[in-house]
Amino acid sequence: MAPEKLTEYERRRIENIKRNEEMLAALKIQSRVSELSAVTKRPRAQSKSYQASPQKKQKSKSPVVLRRSLRTKGIPPDSSTAGGIKDDSDDLPDRIAPNKYSQPAPKKSPREPIPISMRDAYSGDFDVSNQRLIETIKDFSHKIDDGDDRIEKRKASGTVHLESLRLEPDNIARVVPGRILNVRFFPTNNVRMVAVGNKFGNIGFWNVDAPQEDGDGIYLYHPHSGPVSGIVMDPFSASKMFTSCYDGFIRVMDIEKEMFDLAYLSEHPIFSISQWPHDMNSIYYGEGSGELGICDLRAGKSSVSWKLHEERINTIDFTSENCNIMATSSTDGSACIWDLRKVSAHKPKSLQTVRHKRAVHSAYFSPSGRFLATTSIDNTVGLLSGANYEDTSMVSHFNHTNRWISSFRGIWGWDDSYIYIGNMQRGVDVISVADKKLDFTLRSEHMTAIPCRFDAHQDKVGMLAGATSGGQVYIWTAS
C-alpha cells in the first residue's frame, strides 16, 4: 500500500476514535434518558437497537437494484464508484485491480465485484466498534479451533419443554433496519451471537453477551447491495461466514483478513445457499429459475449447474447422516429429495418429490435426518418420513404472509419431535411430529411484531432466534 494511503488511513483512524469517544459519551447520556423513560407500557423503541450514524444512514437510500435490472435497463452504475460493472467481462474478479477498494472515499457501493474490507462495510463511523466485533469473533473462533468450544454437527439430542421457553426483555434487539430475511447463530457456546441479513444488503451482528462497557453489542455492516438470501456458518471454522444475495454475489466474511471477500459472482440472482457437509470447500446455491450450482471455493469457480426446478429454489438442505442426500424447495410448487450421485445434467431425476398446490418456501431435514419438513403457502406443512421418505402427511397451517412479511419457514428444533414456525398473530407455532398437528404456541407480550425467520442454536436446547420484518430479533431461551 502506498505511503500516502497509510497516512490518510492514520488520519482517518484518529478522527474516528475521537468522534467515537464523543458518540459513546452521547450514547451513555441517551441510555440514561431511555432508562428514565422506559416505563412506557408498550415500548416502541427497544432498549437495544442498531445505531445508524447520522451521516451514513442509508444515504440516498440507494434503491435495491438487481444486477440484471441494471443491465437490462441500461442504467450505468453509480458514477461515484469507479470500476462498476459495465459488461459481463468486467464481472470476473481476477480482472479487477486489487487496490481499488482501498480508496479513502466514504463507503463503496457493494455492487463492485471486489472484496470489501470490514472497515469499509461497517455502517457506523467508529472503527473501534468494528474492531471490537472482529476481536470477539477471533476470540471464540480460536477457541473453537483449539477444541475448547467445539460444537459437533447438530444431533438429535435434547428434548425441550415447551412450557419452559421464555422471551426475556433483554433478549430482544433491533439489529438491522428493515426486513430480515435470514438469521443464524454463530456455532459457539461461550458467546451468544447471531448474524442477520436484511433486504437492503446489510449484515447485522448481535452479541447478546456483550459486556456492558461495549455498548449494546450490535454491529451493522453493508457488504451487499440487495436482499441477503442466505447465511451459512462454517461449523468447523467460525471465522468464516458465507452470505448470498439477490444481486448474484456470494461473499465470505474472513475474520482473519477482516474482509467480506468475494467467493462467487453469478449472472443470476442467488436465492439460497448451503454448505456441503462432506466438503467445506463446496458451496451449493440456487440461482435464477430453478438452477442449482456448486461452487468450489478454492477454485472460485462453479463446477456444475443443474436445472432442478422450474422456478427459483428457496432452500437447499442436507442430512447430517448421508452427505449425498439433498433437499430443495421451490416456488414451482415442489420440494425434492436428490441423491447427488445420481443427478445428471441432462435429466435430473429426484429420489422423491412432494407436490404442493403453491410455492414451497422451505424443505428442511430433521436433526436425525429421518424426516423432511416442507412449508408451502398453500397453507400446509408437509412431513416426509420412511426409509426413502415415501410417506407424506400434510399438516394444516396458515402460511399466508403479506407483502411486507417474509414467508414462513418451518424449522426443526433440537430433536425430531417439533417444528417451529411463525404465525400472523405474533406467535411461534410448534407442530408436533408425533401428533401431526399444532401442539403449542409460544407467545410473549414482548413480541411486538411477527417473527417470520428462525434459527435454532445448534447446541443450546431451547435457544431459538426469531427475526421480524422490522429488523428485530427475539431470542427465546429455556429457563
Add this chain to the structure above:
DNA sequence: ATTGTCATTACTCAA
C-alpha cells in the same frame, strides 16, 4: 407461453 398490472396489508417513523 411469457409479460404486465393490480390488490393485498404490517410495520416503522415522523408528526
Add this chain to the structure above:
DNA sequence: TTGAGTCCATGACAAT
C-alpha cells in the same frame, strides 16, 4: 394517538 410511506411477494387475471 394518527397517518403517511413502504414497494422485488404472490396469485389472479388480463394482455400480448
